[in-house]
Amino acid sequence: MGNYIEYKDRVAFHPGYYIKEIIEELGLSQDDFAKRLGTTPKTLSVIINGGQRLSPDIAYKLSKMLGTSVEYWLNLQSIFDAAVTEMRAGEELEQERAILKMLGYSYFRDNFGLPNLPRQIDKQVAQVRRFLQVGSLTVLKNTDLAVSFRSASMEKDASTVVKSNAMLQIAVNEALETDAPKYNRARFERAVQSALVQTSNHDGFFEILREEFRQAGVVFVVLPNLSGSKTNGATKRVNERVMLMVNDRRLAADSFWFSLFHEIGHIMANDFGVSAEGDSGTKEELADAYARDMLVDPKAYATFVERGVFTSSEVCSFAKAIERDPGIVVGRLQKDGLVPYTDRVLNKMKKRYRVIVS
Structure with a gap:
């Protein structure tokens, strides 16, 4: 990330950016400054490069060494943290918009009563996020979110x-x-x-x-x-x-x-x-x-298939004998290649359900 970030029309500087400027103004090496500060050169280098938050301990040491307040340094860190949070939130929202585009808001609106929000993408994202009860739609990309995929x-x-x-x-x-x-x-x-x-x-x-x-x-x-x-x-x-x-x-x-x-x-x-x-x-x-x-009971089915007569009346009789819907028997016969999927008479036995939403 570095010791400063640019997001939209603002720039935020990590406290390490200012520490580096002070070291240069004093004409010291980082090693010498670290020794005077009472920390290791490695820790100081990481802070200067923005790789670590400024701890209260280092803020306290800086305030004593440079005659500033502890609050001054901690405030610089807070401002930087807020900018990073805003930047990441913006980037995440962009990803959420892309995920909602994959899903289609209409699926949730039409089937689960979410409000109609034409062209209000961010509000749609918030509605779906709340409906699914997730912190971010980006979690839907995780293959281990809810259930393992067998395939x-x-x-x-x-x-x-x-x-x-x-x-x-x-x-x-x-x-x-x-x-x-x-x-x-x-x-x-x-x-x-x-x-x-x-x-x-x-x-x-x-x-x-x-x-x-x-x-x-x-x-x-x-x-x-x-x-x-x-x-x-x-x-x-x-x-x-x-x-x-x-x-x-x-x-x-x-x-x-x-x-x-x-x-x-x-x-x-x-x-x-x-x-x-x-x-x-x-x-x-x-x-x-x-x-x-x-x-479909395998023994009864084997006997039925052996007879080789698959008329609608025979299918109905067999289905009644095993207490199943005739459409299930038709589907089994078609799956086994014993009757064609194009048989209109038998296909009429395959009941089609209305959409069911729990």
């Missing part, structure tokens, strides 16, 4: 990290604000079994799931997708509870339920983190297998 590729894209962290911060805040007991795995397992029969309850399942999960110490959060976050879902330990978040990017019922049970699979494996598009690896495969087998 290393996500960490390489700054915009993806920022957007994912924003969603995670919203979910974590909701988990912190929700009155829920300590996480109880056995009770959660029972709640998960109960959730399976809700797949056909398209209009009322969410509140039922949220309450049953809450009683097990799992806070279920569904958020509007923030485009570019590449985040399918996330799990995190929050105090003694668990946060389970999915977004509404996949509005088709089969995709929604698979994403939900994929995250449940991670919780059951005691594996907490962010699930992203294109994730791979053993943990993701295990979570996929958990979701796949929980949603």
Whole structure:
């Protein structure tokens, strides 16, 4: 930084700047001045170059040696500190503006009721900062802010990290604000079994799931997708509870339920983190297998597939037999390549949900 800074239309000088001038006026070397002052040449050099704050002890010694007051030197340091703080705040605000541009203020305004502030960027920054409950939007750049990223590729894209962290911060805040007991795995397992029969309850399942999960110490959060976050879902330990978040990017019922049970699979494996598009690896495969087998009984499915008849009536009969929504069965058949994604008749069975915001 040096022993002075220039910011906008002002210049602020570190006390070391003035000490250097005094040494030159006295015609002394820095070593001689340090000895007379009662400090080391190294300490004096660091202060002169602005690399260290002026301590009360050095201020006291300067006042005695030069006939000035202690307050004079400490005031010089305070003025310099204030200028540095202002400069850094200005630089940080510039970064926050850039981060808000990545996020888009409309996401928060339209989905969470933040006020409409057209062209008032700094006020928008303050609103989002307060809503997310962070000291600065710059913390959203940190890959270890809230939840670890399972995919290393996500960490390489700054915009993806920022957007994912924003969603995670919203979910974590909701988990912190929700009155829920300590996480109880056995009770959660029972709640998960109960959730399976809700797949056909398209209009009322969410509140039922949220309450049953809450009683097990799992806070279920569904958020509007923030485009570019590449985040399918996330799990995190929050105090003694668990946060389970999915977004509404996949509005088709089969995709929604698979994403939900994929995250449940991670919780059951005691594996907490962010699930992203294109994730791979053993943990993701295990979570996929958990979701796949929980949603569609593997033995019953194998028998159904062996018959090889996938008409709408057969799909409905099978779905009813396993107590699942027919759209989930259609999605499984399409995923396995047994029926085409272009089958209009079967696609009509895949219910599309409205946007749900917790």
